[in-house]
Amino acid sequence: MDHHYKIFKPYGYLSQFIINGKKKNSKKLLGELGDFPEGTMSIGRLDEASEGLLLLTTDGKISYLINSSKIDKEYYAQVDGDITETALEALKQGVEIGINGKKYITKPCPAFKLNTIPNFPERGKKLRDDRHGPTSWVSITLNEGKFRQVRKMTAAVGFPTLRLVRVRVGDIHLNGLEPGESLPILDIKAELGLNT
Structure with a gap:
């Protein structure tokens, strides 16, 4: 079963879990913010100095769908x-x-x-x-x-x-998440309005 999350990416973190195949270097990575399943990736990116809503998934097809669907x-x-x-x-x-x-x-x-x-x-x-x-x-x-x-x-x-x-x-909002906090999303397609 695939897993999806929304997270408040804090300032100073990269929108990734590994760099050049390694999980740790001097940069702060998303994996430090929670116990996410193996294979979790961010959908899209926020640069290191940017903050806010980032969607995470273990499903590469969902990641591609969201990135290619021109979602607001x-x-x-x-x-x-x-x-x-x-x-x-x-x-x-x-x-x-x-x-x-x-x-x-x-x-x-x-x-x-x-x-x-x-x-x-x-x-x-x-x-x-x-x-x-x-x-x-x-x-x-x-x-x-x-x-x-x-x-x-x-x-x-x-x-x-x-x-x-x-x-x-899309229709998924930051809604009071604190920096570094994450919440699971049960039906990411429905929340984004992609179930048509």
Whole structure:
């Protein structure tokens, strides 16, 4: 029987269980966060400096299905400065970023400023404080997953990302998980709306 989980990946962890065939090196790996079955893998990635919702599975077919189904992934990004309507409009329409040394225009996507600051736990590594100027939070929902895409997008419109938290994959939400905490998912296809 296959197993599936959702986990709050903390800041500073890689989205993998082994590196170059080894389970341990100087990097922090997901296996340190729980007693997961042999063969567990992450579905997609969050980079080391990013936090939030990551799905885990022991079923490679599910991993492929989710990655290939263009499922929405929603991110909350804390950006440097008070983001403007002009910048938000540009994010919605698509902006030019660099991918592997080539220019790429991101697909149109929902993006809006959050009116209230999300109630996330304090991050392990301290962010700069308010003396360095204002920050704001923006929601960006993507169904493509280019390398460091959200960070590149907010930088392209002049508001670099300071903190990035994925809050949703399809209909699966972070919903109050604490950093490092995981929960089993009984029917991952149903939760993602893939049972059609």
